[in-house]
Amino acid sequence: MLVAVVSDDGSWHGSGRWQDVRPDGTPAGAPVRVADLPAAIAAREAAEHPRWLWAATTEGYPTLLRAGVRVRRCHDVELTEALLLGHAGRWGEPRALAAARARLTGAPVPADPPPRLPQPPGFAQGALFEAMSGPPAAAGSGVLEALAQVYADQHARIGATGQPGRFALLVAAESAGALVGAEMGHAGLPWRADIHDQLLRELLGAPQPVGPPRRLAELTAEINEAFGVRGLHPDSPAEVLRAFSRAGIEVPNTRAWVLRQVEHPAVKPLLEYKELYRIWTAHGWAWRDAWISEGRFRPEYVPGGVVSGRWATRGGGALQVPKVVRRAVVADPGWRFVVADAGQLEPRVLAAVSGDSRLARAGAAGDLYAALATDSFGGDRAKAKIALLGAMYGQTGGAAIPALAVLRQSYPTAFEYVEAAARTGEAGGLVRSWLGRTCPPASTAWRDAGLEPPEEGGSAEPQGGAPGRARGRFTRNFVIQATAAEWALVLLATLRTALEGLRAELVLFVHDEVGVHCPAEEAEAVAEAVRVSAGRAGELLFGDTAVRFPLDVSIVECYADAK
Template identity: 45%
Template sequence: MTISGAAASAPRWRLVAREGEDVVITTVDADLDVTHVQRRPRERWWDADDAGTRWVWSETNRWYPGILATPSLVARCHDLRLAHAILRRSALVADADALRAATQWDVAGKEEAQPLTAPTLFDVEGTSPAGVPDDPEEVLAEFRRQQLAIRGSSNAARLRLLVAAESAGALLAVEMHSAGVPWDRRTHERILEETLGTRPSPGEQPERVREAAQRVRAALQDPSANLDSQPKLLRSLHRVGISAESTNRWELAEYDHPAIAPLLVYKKLTRLMSANGWGWLDEWAADGRFRPVYVPGGVVTGRWASSGGGALQIPRQLRPAVRADPGWTLVVADVAQLEPRVLAAMASDDALAGAARGQDLYEGIVNSGVVRTRQEAKIAVLGAMYGATTGDSGRLVPALRRAYPRAMGLVDAAATTGEQGGVVSTWLGRTSPRATAQWRDVQAAAALPEATESDRTRARRAARDRGRFTRNFVVQGTAAEWALAWLADLRGRLAALPPVGANDAARNSAAVFERRPHLAFFLHDEIIVHTPVVYADAVADAVRQAADGAARLLFGRFPIDFPLDLRVAQDAAKS
């Protein structure tokens, strides 16, 4: 399939690097030849007229924060480090030897690092090494390596689109950190007080936490039970006949004992206290803005991660604290069943796409007579994508295979490839990590004539685990690509709206965002836009149009819906 707009010829690029006290700007044409070199003082290198330039730099989070402070927005960039991580591993690249040899551009500490079975879908790639090159010659050399790799690949259009989307995401990550999520301290404090009690003195617990702890210790008949140490808590539980092997709330809930209910309450309260209590509020949202540190491409599938503040774990309970400034509002949108819809489009499965068209996908599967209830449909779909083989998932997945053979065939084939030690790729060409040498050694040991049954069992388990990983890699990774396309399109539409009068209430945010709608938050399939009220309808339309545009960009005319749960409200509370 040809991806619309992805194969356009490259315009001139401007590479930015540092040399001594100067910033060196190297202009490169479409043939990768240098046409101009300019030096500017490091303190005054940026000019507002440069905003429309297609910049190439080592890392967006090293160069862009200073530009935002001017204040200016960059239209487009090429992030060399993020692109390097994609291209050096992509199965679409015919010859990646030169990229793999340029280890100075690798992410620190993650060179093919995987556990024995497989990397989890949520493994963070890590932070970049401090020594990522910023000198002009190495920046130019890496850019040429990357462009030659793309041009010589088996699908240059898709890789160009993937690298462009990844780089746009890097710009947005810096922008969202700078703008921050509007956060109402009084609402947050009210929720904490209603849930935990008044703020305690340093080193003490809130009153409701203490009360729950007292009830647990009374039920355990152990006044000195340590509820915060798992080994010690388990010993206390075992003494009263609760033979749990962990303090996981799902396992604890299986036991009928008077200590369980208050213990679950205690765990819930202390989790809120430690993750988003008063200390979190003082550290992360003291100025009325929550400024998480996003890590684009931080997960092996291309999903984002966060290196601070728990941006990817804002609990439902605290979402009312995400509140727009006076005169502004929030446009909150999330995609229904993003990954199954992406799977239908990738597989060109008209039947599954038909079940999703104009309705809840799980309800559509029920209406098609495949399963009886929405819950069964959800269990079956998630089981198919994540490789569940037992319980309800194992019972229901065969029905999906009969109803949607193309979609199920795609994930089954990805699983088989993984089990055999191969790699799989997303729609645009991000490729899974290779099987580790340790994994291959386990498989080889099981094939030896003297192998024991234990060796063979271990190898089968490792193969199944890797197959589950690759099964979902292709879906989760392509969903991340759709989300990046959505974000990049929306970013452009928001930038096209003219700024309004300055907003005094937002004086603590970056000046560039005080007068215009901007993305404030992103989590996998959900976005929050902070906008002046006057632009609320225009922003809502832009969010919908960007979602439609992302679908067309990736999947052309294939008839798949990506419906949005979109609401315009003063806060981000979920009903």
């Protein structure tokens, strides 16, 4: 059963209405008013586990979670609309429920509300902020009708895609991902502020009332001494470039890998400075004070926030936590982390989607690169790896050239799969993931490249030169990265279901890695659930394929000890 649901005032903790809807989107009963939305949803969820049809998971689900209410399934109209618009080559059009309905009725299409700003928990979330942002778009009368009407239309549009079964799976996974994202934000990642402080002091020295901590100040002095100057700021690329120039060394920029090739006494302290400076500014004491509360790091996840379908976060940098800082991620007493990451996910995805049976046979092995090396690269694993990475990312030079030639020769089907995606992109066309997520049109890429977008109707014009090649690399990678993201999303959704009935909670999801926080006695069961879910994800996406998707699973007390 599908149940359209809306909050009367958008708060999701007062009254609301719902209405049963048939799978084709036609109403299956009259609207029903409920006085206490969280309580009513909880009761109905317990009774029958309906699929909840709502405008956007981000609108109400966090509030429901705070009220202790979880749901098993939903259909997120906004995320689905974004997928369908993209599939139709209409990337970037407004995706909110109100916009989707306006397109159906011929009314003027309202723009989406601007995305919220990054906001650490507890900051300005009171009445003032809510008053400033106004009532949510999905409140008020007519919303139930809009939900049913737009759902029916989306149902029909999914059916009209080239691969309706796959696209339906994508829509279901995207909605499930939205639930997981909210639940992970609610649960938070266990984070020991005291250990964080201790490791910052070990790395950086004591924090100072004003200015950088002791170790950074020392390194600044060392760098100045090495250059024979005073007052140089190591964090100013322009000043560092000038200092090297005065020393007779011309470098194109001050990136770490460039400096590593330079012989000069300033290089060593500069490299150490960069590393520590990054930790201080991005994950130092200020970050900890803003983002850690009650022993938890609660970033705001944005499922589908990246064009490839990967998640993004709003504030907090949860997907870029430096490895050294992960020592602060410690399970509660008596609890463990089960951390699992997919090994060699992207080449396995290429093997599966391309239908290259020879590559798929290699993908059946635990080490795909090694199997590939034995098969065609004379046992040279490094060369096999370079070949695959080069093919997926569009590398054109260096050591990749001979490796790519071997790949083209021995695995022509897989090679052609990514080549075709690159050609399509360079010609201004669109490519799709396995389940049907579609890349943005070329005009977007051109804007990103600082060029004028093409004239109306000219989006299929080929674009030569560097921008065209850049778009070719983008579409080449998109078909792989977006499909890998789908595999991970399906794994996540499957795992979420498998964890029902346990105390275990999903607390971590980083592209191809998941983390579950659970009582120690549940750890083995959780580890097994993750492995089973990975297998299921492969089957759901690719059906009968020789390719396997093995996981590295660790049971640890500290995240830094995973793998």
